[in-house]
Amino acid sequence: MTGSWVNSAERIGADLHLELSGPGSRRAALTGALREAVRSGRLAPGTRLPPYRSLAADLGVARNTVADAYAELVAEGWLTARQGSGTRVAGRAEPLGRNPRTPAKTPLRTRGPRYDLRQGTPDASAFPRAAWTASYRRALQAAPNEAFGPGDPAGRPELRRALAEYLARARGVRTEPDRIVICSGFAHALRLLFGRGTRDGPAAGGVLRGPLGVEGYGLGFHRDLLAAAGVRTVPLPLDEHGARVDALGRERAVLLTPAHQFPTGGPLHPERRAAVIDWARARGAVVLEDDYDGEFRYDRRPVGALQGLDPERVIHIGSVSKSLSPALRLGWMVLPQRYVGPVLAAKGEREAWASVLDQLALADFVAGGSYDRHVRRMRQQYRRRRDRLVAALAAQAPHIEVTGIAAGLHAVLRLPAGTERSTVKAAAWQGIALDGLAAFRHPQNPTAAGDGLVVGYATPAEHAYGAALEALCGVLPPG
Ligand SMILES: Cc1ncc(COP(=O)(O)O)c(C=O)c1O
Structure with a gap:
């Protein structure tokens, strides 16, 4: 039948x-x-x-x-x-x-996890719809006619002016609007900088060459993107002070997350910040600063951008993916003067990536103070979530140490040796999506950071967060 x-x-x-x-x-x-x-x-x-x-x-x-x-x-x-x-x-x-x-005969899959504790995404339900709509309307009304023509690859001047002021004030970045190039986020910045090159020669359309020093733990997606561009990445060991920049040698550039190491969570120690700038000066190299969640620091003032130490040796890259939404696809590169022309050449004659109208809306959003207000509100919300995570662990799993909590949208739960894989599996069975630390380890990194879970606490909607924590505590290995 x-x-x-x-x-x-x-x-x-x-x-x-x-x-x-x-x-x-x-x-x-x-x-x-x-x-x-x-x-x-x-x-x-x-x-x-x-x-x-x-x-x-x-x-x-x-x-x-x-x-x-x-x-x-x-x-x-x-x-x-x-x-x-x-x-x-x-x-x-x-x-x-x-x-x-009774083992399941086939893995269970539903349309999405019941509790999404993966790092990476801000609370989508908190997108500031009303303020964004107001900015969009104002931006459309005020835009000169030429704004509706093909866009300038540098990005709208309104946005570059607003960002120069904001980044100086909030992140300690030293720049001028004409050193800023708008892009569609960090990943796009990497593509522009490294193009589709080879190990031996300059990237086709790219600006920088490998080998590139990277942190021993990082986002696999970025490593893959660099590998696809033919860039050899050299992992730097990590310790409690961040990346061991003293291990840098003949690399031509280094990519760091100085404000909040991704994913282990600490800031780069001040001595290492100074040391990496010295290395770049001595070798004629450049430091790429991924400032992916620099605004979200909870217990004291944000760690200022590394770029402030030497604007000619650091490319500072930021985006709205954590602060507003990864759906906007808007980011910025703050460049040393010598790279502005080559990056614009890599971008092409016209803006092909970042919507000019979204750029105008973001310019209004930043210049009018809505960005600051939103970040402040989200900082409070995420801090409360972090505190609830810490409190739930203290009450239900006090043997589990939680680290990397001073900043950002995720924390690292340290697990007893040998338990990471089974815990991630048990979580999946309970409908909890999260990653173990091993998922972020550079394949050539000789030093392991131990067993751990990377827990993103921003993604679940507010009403679901308590249940997500309950479920998480239920799958942690016993003490
Ligand atoms: C380590 C890291 N860098 C950068 C970004 C931002 O990436 P993009 O701007 O391409 O969305 C993210 C994710 O939001 C991230 O986790």
């Missing part, structure tokens, strides 16, 4: 399309079809399945065939059967929770 619509709308409020095809018994076919419907998310957690009798009648199979198929899927954890509430699709956590010894 193939493709039967089970129209049980009056009884269960849902239509169910099951394909009972292929060799083998009808029971096996029905079990397989139902499992696939749950696995693929077509049958959502909590959905009530039709009673045996009506599904059997709709499919033209025996009642026992349906009963057996349901029983098998209950044993596997895909379905639940409770007196009085019938047979339902299990929540994602249930296969492990109900019967830990």
Whole structure:
């Protein structure tokens, strides 16, 4: 039998399309079809399945065939059967929770994790819609006609002026608007700087060459992007003072996250800040400063930008991905004078990446003070979340040390040796998405930072955060 619509709308409020095809018994076919419907998310957690009798009648199979198929899927954890509430699709956590010894035959996947504790994304529900709309409207009304023509690759002058003022005030950056080039974020900046080059020669369309020193732990996406551009990256060991910049040698550039090492969380020690500038001066090299979450420091004033130490040796790169939203795709590079021309040449004659109208809106948003207000509000919100994370761990898992909490949108939970992989797995079973520290380790980094979880506390919506913490504490290894 193939493709039967089970129209049980009056009884269960849902239509169910099951394909009972292929060799083998009808029971096996029905079990397989139902499992696939749950696995693929077509049958959502909590959905009530039709009673045996009506599904059997709709499919033209025996009642026992349906009963057996349901029983098998209950044993596997895909379905639940409770007196009085019938047979339902299990929540994602249930296969492990109900019967830990029964392995699932296929990994469970739903449309998204129940609790998203991955680092990386700000609270999407907190995007300042009203203030952004107001800025957009004002920007559109005030824009000269030429703004609607092809954009200048340097970016709108209104935005470069607003950023020069803001970055000087809030981050200690020393610059002029004409040293700022707008881009669509940090990843775009890397592409512009390194292009599609080779190990031996200048990048095609790029500005800098490898080898590039990088922190021993960082974002794999950025490493992949550099590898695709033919740039060899050389990992620097990390210790409690940040990257060991004394390990730099013949590299032509180094990429650092000085305000808040990503992902381990500490600032670069002041002596190392000075040392890396000395190295760059001595070798004619350049430091790339990834200032991805520099505004979010909680217990004292933000650590100023490294660029302030030597604007001719540091390329400072920032974006709105953490402060506002990664969906805007807007960022900036603050360049030493000698790189402005080459970066503009790499960008091409016209702006091809960052919407000019979004740039105008951001200029209004920054110059009118809305950016400061939003960052201040989010800083308070994230600080509260961080404090709740720390309090939940102190109460429920006091043996777990939490580090990297002075700044940013994520923390690192230090785990007993050998427990990271199983904890990440157990979390996945409970519907918690997060990463272990190992996911960020440079493949050639000889020194490991130990076992740990990188917990992003910004992403869950406010109402879901308490439950997310509860779930997290539930999967941590016992003390
Ligand atoms: C380490 C790091 N650098 C930079 C960024 C910003 O990337 P982009 O501006 O390309 O969104 C992120 C993510 O937001 C990040 O985690």
